[in-house]
Amino acid sequence: MWTTSPFSYYKILLSLFVALCCSLARLSLPLRGWRRPAAPVRGAAAGRQRERRRDGAAPTPTSVNYHFTRQCNYKCGFCFHTAKTSFVLPLEEAKRGLAMLKEAGMEKINFSGGEPFLQDRGEFVGKLVQFCKQVLKLPSVSIVSNGSMIREQWFKKYGEYLDILAISCDSFDEEVNVLIGRGQGKKNHVEKLHKLRKWCRDYAVAFKINSVINRFNIEEDMNEQIKALNPVRWKVFQCLLIEGENCGEDALREVEKFLISDDDFERFLDRHKNVSCLVPESNQKVKLEVAFHSYILAKWKYGLRTRSFHAY
Numbered sequence: 001m002w003t004t005s006p007f008s009y010y011k012i013l014l015s016l017f018v019a020l021c022c023s024l025a026r027l028s029l030p031l032r033g034w035r036r037p038a039a040p041v042r043g044a045a046a047g048r049q050r051e052r053r054r055d056g057a058a059p060t061p062t063s064v065n066y067h068f069t070r071q072c073n074y075k076c077g078f079c080f081h082t083a084k085t086s087f088v089l090p091l092e093e094a095k096r097g098l099a100m101l102k103e104a105g106m107e108k109i110n111f112s113g114g115e116p117f118l119q120d121r122g123e124f125v126g127k128l129v130q131f132c133k134q135v136l137k138l139p140s141v142s143i144v145s146n147g148s149m150i151r152e153q154w155f156k157k158y159g160e161y162l163d164i165l166a167i168s169c170d171s172f173d174e175e176v177n178v179l180i181g182r183g184q185g186k187k188n189h190v191e192k193l194h195k196l197r198k199w200c201r202d203y204a205v206a207f208k209i210n211s212v213i214n215r216f217n218i219e220e221d222m223n224e225q226i227k228a229l230n231p232v233r234w235k236v237f238q239c240l241l242i243e244g245e246n247c248g249e250d251a252l253r254e255v256e257k258f259l260i261s262d263d264d265f266e267r268f269l270d271r272h273k274n275v276s277c278l279v280p281e282s283n284q285k286v287k288l289e290v291a292f293h294s295y296i297l298a299k300w301k302y303g304l305r306t307r308s309f310h311a312y
């Protein structure tokens, strides 16, 4: 039984900054060979889900993005989750929130940032990943990272609890990476990407790549490099303007010089149409999802508050 009051329950959920998505269709696309066997939802949990659906109550938070930090070692000019605060929920509180989400029906968790491996040199995200797989037994546990701080030692310790690692890579030209803000001094982002690809293979973690297409990489041909890395999925985003994050008075970034038109984005997609793992994410689609997530989050929080009064 939870000892938390409805108010503290609500506060934890706010701190978690979850983006909820009930669209199983989008997230259940087949990823060949990567997914560890999923535990079907049975018994009391399944009953609760049915009950919620019948009540017309809050939707089930099937898939959750947990952006637990805004801090990052990179300074990408288009970033829309910037370091406006250094707050990170303490580990045990984060685990408690995750357990609540599991209780509410979560099946998939993705840890993101900022840079998730910055906190406690990757130990924080490692412990959360282990908790989600070992204790909560979630069918899908993933991380999105810029990859720069991940060491093989991390895979040795936590690799068995991770299903998917998605690494951001916007260019295979180091000069372009520096222009974008993904410079690492003497370190080479592309070399690190290849190391991470190998470690994912060695430790049986599915490997994905995320790319943001912007003014500086729009003309690049990435066909050969992506095919050589052979990710299970290559997610290609159109550079996005978010007021207050990368645009406007309070913003820590100025995205304007990175933006591209819809036609430019289509041109990039067309150039890479033979890469079978490519999944495009246009601005329109991401904006719709942001709006949808906000709506679902509000509905879900309200539902949990109501439910907590009844059940606890």
Ligand code: SF4
Pocket (backbone or CB within 6 Å): 072, 073, 074, 075, 076, 078, 079, 080, 081, 113, 114, 115, 146, 168
């Ligand atoms: S790596 Fe990601 S979180 Fe870090 S600055 Fe770049 S876009 Fe933002």
